[in-house]
Amino acid sequence: MITQFPPDSVASSRRSVTPMVLAxxxxxxxxxxxxxxxxxxxxxxxxxxxxxxxxxxxxxxxSQIGGEYVKVSSILKDPNTDPHTFEAxxxxxxxxxxxxxxxQNGVGYDGFMNKIEGAAPxxxxxxxxxxxxxDLPTDTPNPHLWYSPTTMPAVASAxxxxxxxxxxxxATYFQKKLASFTTSLQPWLRAIAAFRSKxxxxxxxxxxxxxxxxxxxxxxxxxxxxxxxxxxxxGVDPAPEDISLEEGFFTKHQATVFCYNQQxxxxxxxTIKQSAxxxxxxxxxxxxTMPTPGYDYQTWMLAEVNAIDAAxxxxxxxxxx
Numbered sequence: 599m600i601t602q603f604p605p606d607s608v609a610s611s612r613r614s615v616t617p618m619v620l621a622x623x624x625x626x627x628x629x630x631x632x633x634x635x636x637x638x639x640x641x642x643x644x645x646x647x648x649x650x651x652x653x654x655x656x657x658x659x660x661s662q663i664g665g666e667y668v669k670v671s672s673i674l675k676d677p678n679t680d681p682h683t684f685e686a687x688x689x690x691x692x693x694x695x696x697x698x699x700x701x702q703n704g705v706g707y708d709g710f711m712n713k714i715e716g717a718a719p720x721x722x723x724x725x726x727x728x729x730x731x732x733d734l735p736t737d738t739p740n741p742h743l744w745y746s747p748t749t750m751p752a753v754a755s756a757x758x759x760x761x762x763x764x765x766x767x768x769a770t771y772f773q774k775k776l777a778s779f780t781t782s783l784q785p786w787l788r789a790i791a792a793f794r795s796k797x798x799x800x801x802x803x804x805x806x807x808x809x810x811x812x813x814x815x816x817x818x819x820x821x822x823x824x825x826x827x828x829x830x831x832x833g834v835d836p837a838p839e840d841i842s843l844e845e846g847f848f849t850k851h852q853a854t855v856f857c858y859n860q861q862x863x864x865x866x867x868x869t870i871k872q873s874a875x876x877x878x879x880x881x882x883x884x885x886x887t888m889p890t891p892g893y894d895y896q897t898w899m900l901a902e903v904n905a906i907d908a909a910x911x912x913x914x915x916x917x918x919x
Contacts (some may be wrong), residue, residue: 704729707741746811787821880909
């Protein structure tokens with residue numbers, strides 16, 4: 599049975615900003631003196647647009663669309679750390695408060711952004727929220743929207759529109775960048791379609807719903823109940839019977855591939871991964887933050903598809919990209 603969780607549970611305590619850190623950020627922001635430009639277009643013509651992506655995959659797409667006219671920074675960008683435990687600092691609050699354009703995920707995944715934006719209001723700031731672009735409810739159970747093939751094309755289009763509003767003089771430039779980005783997604787989309795036609799229905803197991811949107815687009819059948827995935831995602835101990843069921847997917851040779859979240863590792867998930875390895879089930883590492891260097895959004899997503907394909911066709915594990 600799939601259980602849907604309210605926004606507060608999706609943005610669990612593992613994803614929360616501690617009150618003390620948030621208070622420091624708010625105090626820091628209150629000391630800043632924001633001078634909003636009186637003419638946004640004139641300001642944009644005289645200097646590059648300062649933009650922020652809450653997650654580095656969004657920052658990467660932002661950079662691809664904005665090109666030379668945008669200076670982009672990202673907040674969640676370390677693929678070697680658990681993004682769920684992120685705590686905003688005064689320096690992060692400063693970055694967000696100065697941004698003219700912000701791109702974030704929504705559905706509770708990066709709720710700290712909303713708190714900092716609210717503490718430093720700027721009526722001329724543009725904010726693109728993937729949740730809003732996709733018209734998703736706040737109780738969407740799986741927040742990892744960037745793994746869906748429909749997300750980034752829509753987000754990129756929204757980015758281009760807001761960049762045009764901030765800098766109308768370079769509207770044609772932004773539209774060309776958007777067209778190039780859209781074209782560059784085609785190898786990934788073709789790989790998804792080709793995989794689905796050959797291997798649709800293949801059973802897989804996962805620890806969390808990190809790559810679920812992509813797995814479903816590829817036609818894979820996810821064996822792991824969502825209640826188990828949500829427990830792991832939210833830092834809740836799964837029920838013993840759910841743990842036993844998950845491990846049985848490997849010992850009973852039911853799962854063909856195991857997709858393992860490389861960024862959120864604990865003793866339980868490590869034990870489950872060992873069960874897969876012992877049963878000779880190929881393991882594919884998936885990430886919440888784009889692995890860098892060496893990848894942009896498109897090549898990262900394509901690499902995940904190729905790794906899953908290699909697990910099924912060549913029985914090869916790709917635990918780390």
